[in-house]
Amino acid sequence: MNNAPPNPAIAVTGLRKSYGDKTVLDGIDLQVAQGTVFSLLGPNGAGKTTMVQILSTLIRFDGGEVRVAGHDPVREPDAVRAAIGVTGQYSAVDRLLTGEENLILMADLHHLGKREGRRRAAELLERFDLVDAARKMAGTYSGGMRRRLDLAMTLVGSPSLIFLDEPTTGLDPRSRRTMWQIIRNLVADGVTILLTTQYLEEADELADRIAFLDHGKLIAQGTADELKRLIPGGHVRLRFGDTREVEAALGVLRTASLDGDDLTLRVPGDGGVRSLRALLSQLDDQAIEVEELSVHTPDLDDVFLALTGRPEEMKETLR
Incomplete structure (x- = not known):
């Protein structure tokens, strides 16, 4: 095969x-x-x-x-x-032709033949929800x-x-x-x-x-x-049930910091499966319970700005 x-x-x-x-x-x-x-x-x-x-x-x-x-x-x-x-x-x-006429014109250019051209036009008008406007000028x-x-x-x-x-x-x-x-x-x-x-x-x-x-x-x-995931700024947010769990987690996760309130930590990371497994394993080893977990990564705006607005050495790391 x-x-x-x-x-x-x-x-x-x-x-x-x-x-x-x-x-x-x-x-x-x-x-x-x-x-x-x-x-x-x-x-x-x-x-x-x-x-x-x-x-x-x-x-x-x-x-x-x-x-x-x-x-x-x-x-x-x-x-x-x-x-x-x-x-x-x-x-x-062509704004001076109807929607149907525009499609039939294209069918003629593709040498589909009159009957096949009309069939194809009707099919596409239906597909693109233009049936009601088929005989109105495209300029409208x-x-x-x-x-x-x-x-x-x-x-x-x-x-x-x-x-x-x-x-x-x-x-x-x-x-x-x-x-x-x-x-x-x-x-x-x-x-x-x-x-x-x-x-x-x-x-x-x-x-x-x-x-x-x-x-x-x-x-x-x-x-x-x-x-x-290639752009700095990605992190994992961990929310715990009480401050004792937070303090215990801070003792284990050296790069973590409080994020917005006393029960939520931010841990820098790319959000990949391997790094998440390692993170949760560290907490499990100390019997620290996590109530909520969410992964936050930069959006494509951040990627765009990083790639097109930073020094060449940054671009080399992203190839």
Whole structure:
């Protein structure tokens, strides 16, 4: 039985891109597994848009190897384009057409045929809760409706890999969460998503893996929890039943300190399973009972600031 993982949806090795003497991407290595959400984060000018443009065949790169859906975007651009969909930060919806007409136009561009095109349009209108607005001009849609229609248009060609460039920019919280659920449903159906976003909460909520770009270099990647544990400030809060237990715990846990009241201690730590086992074992050995335990780690805002706003030696420890 072959248990080897499937080929990655995206495989990049040593990717380089420059404009004149300005290096935009400097030796990028990354892989995106099929059927996952991979989020690309970084400050403005970090190289995120350039990366997406290269992967979606819009621009060429200067060095390295790239495979998208198993194809070389330079030698096999048509094969890559047949496998992908791109939803940009700004909607590609034609506001003078109805929602249904926008979808049928995309079906025509994909050469689906009249009957199949209408069937596909009806299916996507239903899927994205746009049936009631199907025959209204898209210019009358709310921002959330236009983003849903934009993504529906991307799906007309049934892509296996979708690039989402800041898909919830400008949306209200309810519309943003609706879009998040749509993304989760796509992944559940086996679609791979490469997501760029300025909302770190969005990456934390959706992404299986996250990569940080800064000045054209990939400075860290991992799951959200892995990245959070790398940043100082993580701790475990322990609450005890009485002050005698607290005093006993302070005698055992040399790095602990009172946290807010006389019954709660803060113990620095990364919150990992191994360190939690060691912590509880120390207390169990002295028969010290813990009533409540909670793990607190830095959020992705802290990670972002640490990675993009601290000295280079900090970044080296986070690779």
